[in-house]
Amino acid sequence: MILGRSERGKPPVEPVTLKILVAGGFGVGKTTLVGAVSEIRPLRTEETLTEAGRPVDDTSGVEGKHTTTVAMDFGRITLREDLVLYLFGTPGQERFWFMWDELSEGALGAVVLADTRRLEDCFAAVDYFERRGIPFVVGVNCFEGAARYPADDVRRALDLDDGVPLMMCDARERASVKDVLIGVVEHAMARSADRRQTVTT
Ligand SMILES: Nc1nc2c(ncn2[C@@H]2O[C@H](COP(=O)(O)OP(=O)(O)OP(=O)(O)O)[C@@H](O)[C@H]2O)c(=O)[nH]1
């Protein structure tokens, strides 16, 4: 007997896959964020921080940190059955920034993670995405012990354009990270809809 279409249930959906970058300064929690939400075992490229690197690898605030990303983090999250995000965490240290151009190829958008104790460490990431016109949101990773600042103060310190979303988050919490990722997808979609409208009007 041949089953009719309605009897066979819904046809399998081919999900849309989107690439999202996770950027920000050294030790701000990028690897932690990808690990918190990835449904596959995240690919990590961690190397041990050494005594020799101490003058350049400033771990103040994250003294428990013993490793650093040297190439990238990679993870995957299914936001809806028809929407899958591939997450690419960038290395935070300046000496690995040559990787960013490769990693940002084809990215829909980015999350710039910030730590308010060392806000200046994410300036370069904000500049990078602004200059290339890649939509991004800022996620303020709220470490315990760090002073909490109103969102507007952080926005002003980062000199963010009005349209750029800023969200408080905890890079260790799946639900919190998921909200940030939904934020970046929505923001990027809205930006591209705006652009289409500008072209047609
Ligand atoms: N308390 C607290 N610790 C965190 C949080 N996020 C990350 N950490 C810790 O901070 C340290 C740095 O986190 P990573 O995820 O390695 O940071 P990263 O941005 O990937 O660092 P690089 O790749 O070296 O630039 C780790 O020891 C984490 O356990 C957070 O939200 N709260």
Ligand SMILES: [Mg+2]
């Ligand atoms: Mg890392």
